[in-house]
Amino acid sequence: MRRHKINWKVPKGAELTELDKKVLYYQDRGHLVPTRQLIKTPEQIEGIRRSGVINTGVLDLVEKEIHAGMSTADIDKMVYEYTKDHGAIPACLGYEGFPKSCCTSINEVVCHGIPNEEEILEEGDIINVDCTTILDGYYADASRMFIIGKTTPQKEKLVRVAKECLEIGMEAAKPYSFVGDIGHAIEKHAKKNGFSVVRDLCGHGVGLEFHEEPDVEHFGKKGTGMLLVPGMVFTIEPMINMGTWEVFIDEEDGWTVVTEDELPSAQWEHTFVMTEQGLEILTH
Ligand code: MF3
Numbered sequence: 001m002r003r004h005k006i007n008w009k010v011p012k013g014a015e016l017t018e019l020d021k022k023v024l025y026y027q028d029r030g031h032l033v034p035t036r037q038l039i040k041t042p043e044q045i046e047g048i049r050r051s052g053v054i055n056t057g058v059l060d061l062v063e064k065e066i067h068a069g070m071s072t073a074d075i076d077k078m079v080y081e082y083t084k085d086h087g088a089i090p091a092c093l094g095y096e097g098f099p100k101s102c103c104t105s106i107n108e109v110v111c112h113g114i115p116n117e118e119e120i121l122e123e124g125d126i127i128n129v130d131c132t133t134i135l136d137g138y139y140a141d142a143s144r145m146f147i148i149g150k151t152t153p154q155k156e157k158l159v160r161v162a163k164e165c166l167e168i169g170m171e172a173a174k175p176y177s178f179v180g181d182i183g184h185a186i187e188k189h190a191k192k193n194g195f196s197v198v199r200d201l202c203g204h205g206v207g208l209e210f211h212e213e214p215d216v217e218h219f220g221k222k223g224t225g226m227l228l229v230p231g232m233v234f235t236i237e238p239m240i241n242m243g244t245w246e247v248f249i250d251e252e253d254g255w256t257v258v259t260e261d262e263l264p265s266a267q268w269e270h271t272f273v274m275t276e277q278g279l280e281i282l283t284h
C-alpha cells in the first residue's frame, strides 16, 4: 500500500477526540488524510458562507444581464462593481498577474478566458463565468454556464451533462469517503454521455486562500486520494469536453485554456463544506 505523509498529528498528552480516532483509523491504514489546518472552524465556515452569498449575488446578476451583443469586458465590469459595492474583493484581479475580475470562457475555451472589449457574445455561444470573492479574508469560488439564445442540441447536452457531473460528484462526496470517489463518479457520467474530462486542471481546497489542498481531480479511482473529513471546504469544478480531454494554453496571453481539437467545453463549480451529513453548498 502506498505510504503518505503523516498529516494528522495529535498534540502530546492530548486526549483523542472522536474526530482524531476516525482520522487516525484511515491514516493508520495508509490513506492520505488532511492536516488539521484543512479542517475549518465554525467561525471560518460562517465567513466563507458570507463570502458565498456575495459570490452568488454576482453570478445571479450576470445571469440576469447576460445577452448576445455584450462584450466579456461588460461582464467583468458588472462583476467588479457588484463585488466592490458589497464590500468584497474579486480574487481573480491581480492573482498571479491575471488582469481581470473574473474568467469568461466561451465555447472551446475550457477556463481562464480573459474578459475583453473586443470579444462579443453571439447567439449560440456557451460561456462559463467563473468568479471568486474575498470577503473579510474568506474566499468563495463558483462558476456557471450560460447559453446565449438558442444553441445546438449537442452544446446544450454538454452544458447539461457538465452540470450533472458536478451534482454527481457532490453526491459521491460522503463524509469519510475519498477525493477519488468524486473523480470516479464524474468520469463515469461524462464517458457514459460520450464526453471527456479535462485532466490538467482540478478543483481545490478553498476558504482561507484561493487554492488550498487537496487537489480535487475530476477523474480517478474509488478509495484513493485524500480522506474527506467534516470541516473541509473545497470546490468541485468539472471541465467536460465534447471531444478530446487534451488542452493547451494560449501562448499569447499565458492564461486561456483551450481544447486541443477546438471542440466545445463546459464547466460548473461550487464551493462546498463537508459536514457529518454530506456536502453543503456555500455558493448558492
Ligand atoms: N476561479 C478559478 C478556479 O476555479 C481560478 C481562476 S484563477 C485566475 O479555481 F487567475 F484565472 F483568475
Ligand code: CO
Binding pocket: 141, 203, 204, 235, 237, 269
Ligand atoms: Co476553483
Ligand code: CO
Binding pocket: 130, 131, 132, 141, 142, 143, 237, 269
Ligand atoms: Co472558480
